[in-house]
Amino acid sequence: METLNTEKSCQNAAKCPIYSGVLKSMTHTASAYRQLYCDAGSTGWNNCRRFQVKMRTGKCPENILPNSLKSVDDIIKKYNLTLLS
Numbered sequence: 001m002e003t004l005n006t007e008k009s010c011q012n013a014a015k016c017p018i019y020s021g022v023l024k025s026m027t028h029t030a031s032a033y034r035q036l037y038c039d040a041g042s043t044g045w046n047n048c049r050r051f052q053v054k055m056r057t058g059k060c061p062e063n064i065l066p067n068s069l070k071s072v073d074d075i076i077k078k079y080n081l082t083l084l085s
Contacts, residue, residue: 010045013038037066057081
């Protein structure tokens with residue numbers, strides 16, 4: 001696992017499937033996601049669909065990628081997620 005740059009890394013990066021190895025066999029893809037989303041400061045996090053879903057529901061399904069074409073609302077509906085109060 002790569003070391004997190006805590007000043008620019010997403011608060012969820014340590015437990016995110018992107019970091020924990022869901023894309024383990026796709027090292028170039030995982031590295032690109034990390035660079036574009038996880039380690040890109042608030043601009044990257046706010047563009048990450050996983051981050052957006054987690055901020056609204058407290059969790060995100062493991063198979064949702066940072067660049068998912070599905071809207072946050074579509075993901076919430078499809079996975080029957082409950083909005084945070």
